[in-house]
Structure formats: C-alpha cells, structure tokens
Amino acid sequence: MTHKPITLVAIVVTYNRLHQLQITLPALRDQAVDHIVVVDNASTDATPRWLADQTCARVHVLSLPTNTGGAGGFEAGMAYARDHLSPDWVVLMDDDARPEAGAMARFRDDLPTLETGFPDLGVVVASVFYPNGTLCEMNRPSRNPFWHPRLFARTLLRGTRSGFHLTDADFAPDAPAIPIDVASFVGYFVNARAWEKAGLPEGGLFIYGDDVLYSLRLRRAGFAMAFTPAIRFVHDCGTMGDGFVYRPLWKIYYHCRNGVDIARQAAGPLIFPAALVYYTLIWWRRGRHCTGDERRLYYRLMRMGLRDGLMGRRGRAPAVHDLAQALAAPAPKA
Numbered sequence: 501m502t503h504k505p506i507t508l509v510a511i512v513v514t515y516n517r518l519h520q521l522q523i524t525l526p527a528l529r530d531q532a533v534d535h536i537v538v539v540d541n542a543s544t545d546a547t548p549r550w551l552a553d554q555t556c557a558r559v560h561v562l563s564l565p566t567n568t569g570g571a572g573g574f575e576a577g578m579a580y581a582r583d584h585l586s587p588d589w590v591v592l593m594d595d596d597a598r599p600e601a602g603a604m605a606r607f608r609d610d611l612p613t614l615e616t617g618f619p620d621l622g623v624v625v626a627s628v629f630y631p632n633g634t635l636c637e638m639n640r641p642s643r644n645p646f647w648h649p650r651l652f653a654r655t656l657l658r659g660t661r662s663g664f665h666l667t668d669a670d671f672a673p674d675a676p677a678i679p680i681d682v683a684s685f686v687g688y689f690v691n692a693r694a695w696e697k698a699g700l701p702e703g704g705l706f707i708y709g710d711d712v713l714y715s716l717r718l719r720r721a722g723f724a725m726a727f728t729p730a731i732r733f734v735h736d737c738g739t740m741g742d743g744f745v746y747r748p749l750w751k752i753y754y755h756c757r758n759g760v761d762i763a764r765q766a767a768g769p770l771i772f773p774a775a776l777v778y779y780t781l782i783w784w785r786r787g788r789h790c791t792g793d794e795r796r797l798y799y800r801l802m803r804m805g806l807r808d809g810l811m812g813r814r815g816r817a818p819a820v821h822d823l824a825q826a827l828a829a830p831a832p833k834a
Contacts, residue, residue: 622723760809
C-alpha cells in the first residue's frame with residue numbers, strides 16, 4: 501500500500517547554548533525532515549551570529565526580541581511552522597536534545613501502523629536517553645493517575661512517581677507502542693489536526709509544565725498519544741541534581757508555580773485540593789536535598805511559586821531571578 505508522504509518540521513528552541521546547538525542542528529540536517537525551525541530566544545552569546553551564517557534552505561531562523569523561555573519559544577515556533585510551512589507533523593526538542601540517526605525516517609515508516617493502532621492519533625512520543633545510554637528521567641513519559649483508578653491506587657501505595665510513570669521495560673527497542681497521557685517536549689511529534697482543534701502550547705508559562713499541560717489538553721480534546729520506544733532521542737541535559745532538585749535553584753519557582761495548574765488540570769476541580777497537597781509534599785521533600793542557605797532559598801522560591809500559581813500568574817518573574825542571584829552572591833567584605 502502506498503501512503504501519502506507527510507511534511508515534517510523540526511522545531512528547536514535555543515538560548516545561550518551555542519555549543520549544544522552546533523551539535524543539534526547538523527544532526528537534524530542529516531535527518532528526514534522537510535524543514536527545521538530554530539527559535540532563538542534572544543540569545544546574548546554568539547548564537548545569533550552563527551545562525552546568520554547558516555545557508556541550508558531547510559533551516560528557518562526565528563529570532564525573538566525577548567527571552568520567552570522554552571514555553572514561549574515552542575509556541576512561537578509552532579505558530580511559525582503553521583503559518584509559513586503548513587506541516588502535517590512537527591517534532592519539538594530543546595537545543596541540547598537531538599534524534600538518533602535514522603529516527604525521523606523511522607517515524608515516517610512507523611506512522612501508518614501507529615495511525616491504525618491509535619485512532620485519532622495526535623501525538624507520537626520518542627524514548628529519550630542520556631548520552632551515556634541511560635534513561636533520561638526528566639523525559640520519562642507517564643499516564644495521568646487521576647484518569648486511571650488502578651494507577652491512582654498504585655501511586656498512593658508507593659508514594660512516588662513510579663506509580664504512574666512508564667517502566668524501564670517499556671523502553672526496550674522491541675517493545676510495542678503504548679498509550680500515554682503526558683510527555684515532555686523532547687521527541688514530541690504533534691499532528692496538525694491537534695493544534696487546529698486544541699490550539700498551541702501556552703507560551704506564558706515561561707519554562708516547565710508547558711508540555712504536561714499541553715499533553716493533558718490534547719488528551720482532553722480526544723487525541724490519542726502513543727509512546728514508541730523504537731524512535732530514540734538523546735538529551736545532553738544537566739538541569740536536575742540530586743533528588744530531582746533543579747539547577748539553578750530559581751527554576752523551582754516555575755516548577756511549583758506551573759505545577760499548581762498541572763495539579764488542577766490533571767485531577768479536576770473536586771480532587772484538586774488533595775492533589776495539590778500531594779504535589780506540595782513531594783516538592784517539600786526534595787528541598788531536603790539542599791543544605792544551609794540553599795535550602796532556605798529553595799523553600800522561599802517554592803512558597804512564591806505556590807502563591808503565584810494559585811493566583812494564576814504567568815510569564816517570566818524577574819523578582820525571582822533577582823532574589824536567587826542576590827542570595828547566591830558572596831557576602832561583601834567588611
């Protein structure tokens with residue numbers, strides 16, 4: 501059977517990580533993608549100059565006037581692709597993430613089977629690994645425990661995210677594609693019908709949670725989400741330290757602020773208060789991996805995030821960055 505060819509656009513969001521972009525962009529040029537959109541989030545390093553020298557006709561550079569974070573970058577990149585390139589599918593990734601050789605060709609080859617097995621397919625999610633070959637925990641897909649009673653009970657019993665996240669066995673190269681509810685924006689393929697019906701990701705979140713909330717929105721809109729381990733990405737990231745504590749610490753503010761809405765959207769209005777208590781306990785426990793002034797800063801940023809999340813605030817929070825910088829700076833000499 502002959503299948504209609506698709507137009508696939510890769511979208512990369514970058515900010516001040518030229519050394520990573522110089523690896524990711526060439527890797528994408530070697531992949532079976534029709535266009536590559538690089539969203540430069542107002543980088544202040546040599547990124548703009550390097551991008552200006554790119555001559556590949558498939559590469560489109562979208563330079564934003566201000567840093568809108570990963571969330572704003574993905575929203576802008578998808579809008580550009582929608583308005584100028586008319587893709588059937590887009591695939592999202594950070595500047596420090598890239599597909600393994602042949603991953604995009606594998607996606608094209610597997611898509612007809614995935615569409616048969618998953619009616620109303622809106623999202624296909626790749627497996628993500630660190631450069632050393634181990635699973636990238638921050639990109640481990642999951643199901644929403646509040647939509648699956650057995651998963652909900654298992655999560656309560658275990659008291660950890662392992663109750664609803666995919667297991668290591670699900671990542672075996674020959675494992676079948678399985679349905680999921682939530683994934684990160686690394687190796688995240690989105691069908692045009694999905695954004696036509698449910699819109700684009702929420703750019704105002706700045707960083708963290710935009711992928712989770714977008715996933716939940718697409719699932720609520722009736723689209724299936726398939727995780728396929730045979731399509732593999734590498735993520736050369738170093739954001740998380742011990743105990744899932746984000747580095748630098750100011751990131752915990754956005755994690756908690758946007759996490760309030762994740763709890764609301766995942767659990768629904770009736771269970772939301774209990775869900776928020778559960779999430780808050782998890783965040784509080786992670787703070788114990790910090791010590792001294794760093795622990796105090798962690799909990800202060802966490803409280804600020806919870807407050808602003810409950811108030812529905814969005815966008816970049818300059819006061820948070822100023823606070824983190826001031827407390828991290830060495831005390832002046834007498």
